[in-house]
Structures are given as structure tokens and as C-alpha cells.
Amino acid sequence: MTPADDTEAASGRPSHGDLTGWATDDLDAALGAFLHNPEGLLSAAARAAPDGRRFFETHFTPDASVAGHFTGYYEPEIRASRTRTDDFPVPIHADPPGGIALPRDGIDAHLAGYEIAWLRDEVDRFFLQVQGSGRLIFEDGTTLRVGHSAKNGHPYVSIGLLLIERGIFGADITADALKDWLRADPERGRAVMAENPSYVLFRVVDLSDATGPMGTLCPVTPMRSVAVDPAHVALGTPVWIEVEGHARLCIAQDTGSAIKGPGRADLYHGSGDTAGHAAGRLNARGTLTPLRPR
Template sequence: MAPLFPQAVIEPTGFADLPGWAQDDHAKAFAAFRRSCGSIARKGDLVTPSRPVFAALRPICARAARLPKNISDQKAQAFFEKEFRPYTIAALEQANGFLTGYYESEVEGSRIRSGEFATPLYARPGDLVIESPPGGGPPTNKSGAFRKVEGKLVPYHDRAAIEDGALGDQGRVVAWIRDPADAFFAHIQGSVRVRLPDGEVLRLNYDGHNGQPYTPIGRLLIERGLVPREKMSMDAIRAYIAAHPPEGRELMRQNRSYIFFRIAHELKPDDGAVGAQGLPLMAGRSIAVDKAIHVYGTPFYLDAALPTGLEGASEPFERLMIAQDTGSAIIGPARADIFFGAGTQAGTVAGRIQHPGRFTLLLPRALDPARARVPLPKPRPAQAPRALLPAAVSETP
């Protein structure tokens, strides 16, 4: 048996010790939490048997469902304080966690290829096989992706091969867009809005990955001395690619990871992108976490100084968030990607976020983290490649 949060330091704290706790908008956090509760009530945990946090969340969700839909901020705060205990959490030998940001972009495109729109966004290929984790359940951000060749499973094509036409007859395009860099960042974010010539907007969301490793190209630009670390952002990466087209194309191909999309017909115009929990994300309240460690629906309180102000000015970010997504770069007990919404402004803010932060995990009061244990996972086959599930990730050097 393994501890509830292996490779982590977890210490009890008090709600009164959380900076900005009393001033937060708990009603918004409650709305995001109850949205997660709908999924928790309908579906089982990602692993079997259910993890202790998942089992403990279910009765809390049942009580949340009996509260008024438009709950007051005071009652929402009282709900969280009654149902949960706060614990600071960090990786071993690290004082803080690490935060990045992501968003949903909007680009112009077409359902039909043309001279203007010639960059494809692919649907999930029919020959793609994504393995299930040991013990069953849906694929995780460490699941492998394969195709069959002469009856044997081999690793799926990487980015360069796909761009060079490796999909062949398996390549079905859901939309054509103008800029290869926009396609690249849509892969990183895991979703995109494509505005068609007639004004219709296609909402595209993650629908599979190629299992190849994710390489943050921002880190490559820093290592090559092309962009100073202190000036690294998503805007800086875009500027380099735009100014150096051949080098930019080769740089993007260094990230072998590639994802496939589906049209999210279920989304309303004002809904956020669909996260890995299968729900529309809430801007400023949804985070992506390492789902191998954390359960979707778990509340986290984040305390950090982030460049969310005018022209990147640093501001306190003290907010109750709900874990509703995951991503290939989101690995570890105190690692989160903050969803900032859709559009250019959200993208500018999200691209600046690469900062330390204090993580406070809200655990159901029924749980004692010192005593709770989870089954150790079965060893993975040695030949299985490390794979990534970029449902929603940010560009992290």
C-alpha cells in the first residue's frame, strides 16, 4: 500500500491562515465544484478501486446538490469550511508548487481547404490505439498510443511525420486554418474556436493524442540563447516563429507530441473549453492537475503573486479553484495550470504565468491523510513508451 499523496509533504493549516480566504468569491468556486459533482455522481473514479478522496467526495456532493443553485457567498464559504480541512501540499524538498496558465484561442478557418486556409486540424485517426492504464479505467496522461503494423502495436507517428503526410487515408480534417503556429498552440492548449467565413464558430476539443513526448519549445529557445529566460512567454514564442519562419517550423517539430480534435456540439456559446473531466471549464476557477495523483473535483486554494494586472503587473492571486482538467506538462502533487478563458486577452495573461505558488489542498473531513492509503499501481511493461495526454497544457520552459 502507498500513502495518499506519495512524494509530497502535506501539513494541516487553518482557513484563517489562508491569505485572502475571507475575501474570495466562494459562490463562484461552489458553482464550479457542483459542476464537478455532477460528473462524480454519474461516473466512477479513474481507477479501481476508487481512491479515498473520490469516495469521500461523493457524500459531500450529495449534500451540495441539496443547496440552492444561487447560493450566497457566505453560505458557500461556510459549506467549504464545514465539509473540508485545509492542508498545504508541496513536492518533497520544495517549499512551493508551480503555476502556469492556459486558455482557448479563436482563429479564422474553413471546413474546406483553400489557398488561404491550408493548415489542417485533424480528427482522431481510425488506426489510433490508446492503451488503458493498469487496473482498467480511461487513459491517463501517461498512457501509450499505438498503431498496428503487421499485427503488432508500434508507437504512433510523431509530429514531423504527421505534418509530412504519414496519416494517409487515416487523416480526416475537422477544420482548415491559416497559420501553422495557431495549429501548434491549439495542440498545446487542447482546444480552439474556429470562426468560419459565414460567422459560425466551431468549438474543437481534445479527442486523442499520439503518445509522443511533449517538449516545451520555450525551453529550447532559452537553451539556444534566442530568448532570455526573464522575457519568455507565449507571445515571445509566437514572435520568434513569425520572424523566423523556417527556423520556427523546425522548432515546432521538435515537440513530437500531437493531438487530435472533435467538434464539441454540446457546448453553448458562453461555455469554456471541455476539460478532461468532461465538463466545460470555468475561467478563473478551473485548474488542470496531475490526475495520477489528484481526483477531479478536489478544491485547491492557490496563493501566489502573478502577472495578471495591467501590462503584466504583479497582483495577488488568492483563489479557491477546482481540479477539472489535466495536461502533459502537469506532473507532481503541487503543479497546476490555471484556465483563464477564451480569446486574445486570456491568451496574453495565460502566456505570462510561470510562477511559484502556495498550494492548499481541501480534503474531505472524513479523511485522515496520515492514515489513508491507496493500492500501489502495477508495474508498467518495460517496453511501453512514456506518453502524454495534452488535454490542456501551457507552454512551460
């Protein structure tokens, strides 16, 4: 226990030592993610910190823990074409001037001329929109990163929850199982996806391959960035999470349409299929402990 932790214990507030796994976590990795925060959320102490453990234990203290619900997200890598072809007939769109307020069903016809690229099917597009960002891989081997630009203003509806309520899936539904079900009967799949009227528009993101995709606040870091509800957890806040084998310090750097409530969090897993499978399996209760500046 640090001297600062002695002070916290005397006051009745939790200390770093109360966080299971704190002593063995790689806090240098957490500091690396924290340093991606915009300048206005960084201090000279952060930029000059000799190591993550000393920085976080000196400058932050745990706040009250909150019981929460954790899921995972990732940056998909999706085959795409720069032009419409028989193999790539489904577009993703840029935001038109003035935006668009139409629901998902039939929106394509009103966005002609704003196509960024073309995907294999509507399932690829739907899940790219759910994730909010992705890396498009073209047949010549070149890539293009796209990120969330705007939405059509309609509320997000979880089709996974709809299918659970209808008895088609149990609570252990995975993203891979849902994709397979949607593709098994394309007409049925399109009808169900249309029940989520929210539609995401994209922009080209100029980030190096060494950098994670752009979150709401800054580029996100695998297994160290979480999406939160900023009405309850301020963006840029260090957050200790404990859920299904994960006990680690993360940084609140992203948001999401389905991430609502004080204990709701979405853990960023990285890019590609392996990260996607792991992210799709995370759907569990846990605890979230924000750290506040001393």
C-alpha cells in the same frame, strides 16, 4: 474561525483562516465551478448548498500546502476555414480508427481524410494543440468548438524550454513572443516545432457558448479551474492557490502533458485574446493547498 476550524487548530492541522485571502474570496464562484464536477464527485450537500462559504468551510478542510509552479492556459479563438484554401492551408485532424503513432514531422500526409478544419499556419495549429481546445471562427461568422481527442503517443517537449536553454529567450519568455519568433522565419519555426514530436488530434465538442471548454473532468470555468497532475491531486478536488496576485479557491478539473508533479498547476483564464495574453504572462512560483473532505 468556524467551530470546525477550532477542531483543526487543536489537531495541529491548518485551518481556513491560515489561507491568505480566504475570508474575502468569492466562494460562490468556486461552488459554481465545483458543481460542474460529474455526479459521482458531488454530494447532496453540494447540490443543496445555500452558499459557497458555508459549503466549503463545513465539508472541507485544508491539507498540507505545497510549493509549486503555476502557468496559465486559455481557449484560443482562431480564424479557420472548413475547406483548404491558400489562406488556410494547415489542417487539424480527428483521430483515425486505431490511432496514429507517427511523430509530428510529416504526420499530415498520413491523416488525409481526417481533417476537421483548416488554419492559417502551423503556429496557430501548434498553440491550439498546446492549449488542447479552442473555438474556430469561420469567415461566415459561424463557430465550431474543438477539444482534445487523442495524441500520437510521442512525449511532449516544451520548445519554450529548448529555446531558453539555447540562449534565444530568457526565463521570462511569453507565448506571444514565441509566436512572433516562430513566424519571423517559417522554415526555422517549423524545424523547432518539429522538435516537439507530440501531436494532438481533436474532436468536435457540442457545448453552448455559455459553457467553458471541456477539461479532462468537465467543462472548465475561467479563473476557477486548474489543470493538475492527477497522480498527486485527485480530479474534482478544491484547491486553494496563491500566486502572483491570485489568492482564490479553484477546482482541479483538467490535466496537461506538461503538468507534472505535486505542485504543478495550470490556471484556466477564459476564451479569446485577452485571456490568452494574461495566461501567457503567468509563469511563477506559488503555493497550492488541496482541500480534503472532513
